[in-house]
Amino acid sequence: MDARLFEELGEVFESLDRDHAVRVVILTGPGKDFSLGLDLKSAGDLLISLAEAGDTDARQDFLELLHGWQDAITAVASCRKPTIACIAGWCVGAGVDLAAACDIRIASSDSVFSVREVRVGIVADLGSLQRLAGVIGDGHLRELALTGGDISASRAASIGLVNHVMDGAENAMVAAAATAxxxxxxxxxxxxxxxxxxxxxxxxxxxxxxxxxxxxxxxxIFSEDLREAMQAFTEGRDPVFSGR
Incomplete structure (x- = not known):
């Protein structure tokens, strides 16, 4: 998920909201995965450049960018047409934010979910912490957000993160279409x-x-932990956080 996707996402869902011919929206991924989350390469380059600037303008630029991304996910949640997320493969980070903004979630049995932002030194900031509390409960949300761990489709169903689990991506789409x-x-x-x-x-x-x-x-945004997370991702290693 990159800046262009967020820009188009908001525009598309605002258009769907206004289209009287649309009754239900099914949202799915373009390939074998629902979403691998934020494009860390482009996001990392942006965050590092802002951190290197190290001034109030850089902080304000980041805040405005983040508000725009939040608004794009909110456009999904605010759409007056019912929305169904059909999930297969990985659903990570911002992908979970997107799925959480939908009304109904139907997953393939191979799906894996992760609120992973804590592992790259940031707080999940596009809606998972806010919208999932009422879906899976405070305790399960805290576990997912604090550990950054992966959970299976069956575990996701057991805590209420998904409504139904189907055997394979094709059957998940059939179920989503039938529900729609x-x-x-x-x-x-x-x-x-x-x-x-x-x-x-x-x-x-x-x-x-x-x-x-x-x-x-x-x-x-100027923390050493965030800089370390981005550098570790670039170098293909685990980050070592210092709490600074």
Missing amino acids: ARIAQNSPLALRGIKEILNAEREPRVAAGLRYTAAWNAAF
């Missing part, structure tokens, strides 16, 4: 009302949490 067809038979006005009412309680809390998280990460 059932939803599409219902009144568009009722569907919109359900989403808006459910979102009315959640989204103000999510919005406040997103802005706080963005401010936190912007404050620590």
